[in-house]
Amino acid sequence: IDATGEVTKWPFWNRDPMGLWSRGRLVMIGDACHPMRPHMAQGACMAIEDAAVLARCLSETGMADYATAFGMYERTRKERATKVQSISNANTWLKQPEDPAWVYAYDADAVELG
Numbered sequence: 717i718d719a720t721g722e723v724t725k726w727p728f729w730n731r732d733p734m735g736l737w738s739r740g741r742l743v744m745i746g747d748a749c750h751p752m753r754p755h756m757a758q759g760a761c762m763a764i765e766d767a768a769v770l771a772r773c774l775s776e777t778g779m780a781d782y783a784t785a786f787g788m789y790e791r792t793r794k795e796r797a798t799k800v801q802s803i804s805n806a807n808t809w810l811k812q813p814e815d816p817a818w819v820y821a822y823d824a825d826a827v828e829l830g
């Protein structure tokens with residue numbers, strides 16, 4: 717640290733799970749929707765899963781019925797994203813023996829839409 721020209725402090729911001737995922741024509745995915753600390757290394761993974769599921773929902777309903785698609789997307793994704801967000805923020809992931817398959821074996825292409 718003494719040899720470093722400039723030291724930057726970089727805070728980790730996180731947030732409790734949010735009640736609102738969409739309003740009108742606006743829908744959130746990724747960190748905008750469920751920001752989390754990096755302790756599970758899953759933030760970007762959740763964003764990619766969100767995008768894949770949202771695309772499936774929109775393709776199921778058609779773009780004109782985005783309101784139904786947004787509801788379907790939230791119902792499909794909220795429980796999982798909230799669980800990952802909560803564990804990441806608490807930094808308890810794999811501190812006890814557990815099967816991590818529920819995280820790594822998730823298939824956004826195959827998960828049943830809500």
Ligand SMILES: Cc1cc2nc3c(=O)[nH]c(=O)nc-3n(C[C@H](O)[C@H](O)[C@H](O)COP(=O)(O)OP(=O)(O)OC[C@H]3O[C@@H](n4cnc5c(N)ncnc54)[C@H](O)[C@@H]3O)c2cc1C
Pocket residue numbers: 745746747748754757758759760761762763
């Ligand atoms: C130290 C650290 C380590 C991490 N390690 C991992 C890991 O190993 N695995 C993992 O899955 N995740 C990891 N993450 C989390 C991951 O980086 C984020 O969850 C992911 O980048 C979120 O993607 P996003 O697209 O939702 O948001 P972002 O990547 O933040 O993208 C948002 C984009 O919007 C842009 N933007 C903001 N405001 C505006 C505006 N007004 N107009 C236009 N553009 C705008 C920003 O510049 C940015 O490019 C880590 C995070 C940190 C901090």
